[in-house]
Amino acid sequence: MxxxxxxxxxxxxxxxxxxxxxxxxxxxxxxxxxxxxxxxxxxxxxxxxxxxxxxxxxxxxxxxxxxxxxxKEVVVPAGADKAVFFIAPMVSLVMALIAWAVIPFNDGWVLADINVAILYVFAISSLEVYGVIMGGWASNSKYPFLGSLRSAAQMISYEVSLGLIIIGVIISTGSMNFSSIVNAQRGDLGLLNWYFLPHFPMLILFFISALAETNRPPFDLPEAESELVAGYQVEYSSTPFLLFMIGELVAIVLMCALVSLLFFGGWLSPIPFLPDGFLWMFLKMLFVFFMF
Structure with missing residues (x-):
């Protein structure tokens, strides 16, 4: 077998x-x-x-x-590019999902344990912009198009800040592999060995940039209900809208996982005499999600 x-x-x-x-x-x-x-x-x-x-x-x-x-019925706006209109939410969801291939949940619990995991995550997450732009352009309406331009500009801008912030963690660890980063935070002092203490200013900046990257308040300018109705999603309904929404949520949970791995020791126990495991990773992600 x-x-x-x-x-x-x-x-x-x-x-x-x-x-x-x-x-x-x-x-x-x-x-x-x-x-x-x-x-x-x-x-x-x-x-x-x-x-x-x-x-x-x-x-x-x-x-x-x-x-x-x-x-619900799938409504396609008159004049919309049908093919691109339906491909856009799929691109947004798929790009958000395949970034999870390098996220470890426990020691050895990872689909692809590659040495350039951080680079992979940022390369894939930057491609999510294409789904947003395609959705706004294919709708053939000014409000979705303006919303998609805003969202693309915001996502690309904060990708830069996220990358620069992570450089500090990479220098401290000497690796771009998530498992190596977590193991570098292992020590006899438990949570006092984690990177949230020496890199605390970077943690705050990373969290703020993650909010902007995922269009969470107060960085929800791409939606801007008072100006653009619902941003690039305004012409979407039924399952395509659901795919966009799931893609956004997957990206948010991915950011929670990144914060947990980079600054809070991933699956490591906060107290030295308690065993490590997936449960700690799950609880840390829930804590970060609550802060979102």
Whole structure:
């Protein structure tokens, strides 16, 4: 059995497909509850209840929204470039997903443990701009086009700041491999060995740049409801709009993973006598997501 998955072309293909599904399926399932958590957090800030009708405590609200988007009619604007109009949300989602290929969740739990992982993530995330520009241009409307230009300019601008900030971590570690960066933060002092202390100013700048990169408030200028209605997504409905939204959420969770790996020790335990593991990585990502 082991030889089949390591020597034959079909076996290797099945193995890679299984590994990809082990990352993508839990990630997409987690997005449903992260969206619910995001809406609940915003509701608490605004002193209201938030979603609380569908399911226990409203936990199934995201699945109800999913069904609504899937069964709605796909409306294509008159004069729109149909092919580009439908390809754009797919590009946005796929680019956000394939960046996860180099993200480790535990020691050895990574699809591709390459030595230029940071470079790979930034190369892929910079390609997400094309999905936004394609969506705005293909809609054949001035509001989506202006929104896509804003979003592209903002995403490209903050890619530069994110890259410059990470240089400090790369110099401290001597590697662009995420596993090496996490292991470099290992020590007898637990969380006091993590990079958030010596690189604290860089952590703050990285977090602010990540907010801008993912179009989160107060950097949601590309949407600008008062000016551009809903930015580059204004002409989208049904499943294409859902793909754009999932792509944005995947990018947000990716930034949470990057903050956890680069500054908070990834899967390392904050207390030396407790074992390391995936649970710590998950909790750190949830903490960073709460701050988003």
């Amino acid at each position: 082991v030889e089949f998955f390591t020597t034959t072309g079909v076996g290797i293909g099945l193995l890679i497909t299984g590994q990809v599904l082990l990352i993508v399926l839990p990630l997409l399932l987690a997005l449903a509850f992260l969206m619910y958590a995001d809406r609940k957090i915003w509701a608490a800030v605004q002193l209201r209840r938030g979603p609380n009708v569908v399911g226990v405590f409203g936990l199934l609200q995201s699945f109800a929204d999913l069904m609504k988007y899937v069964v």
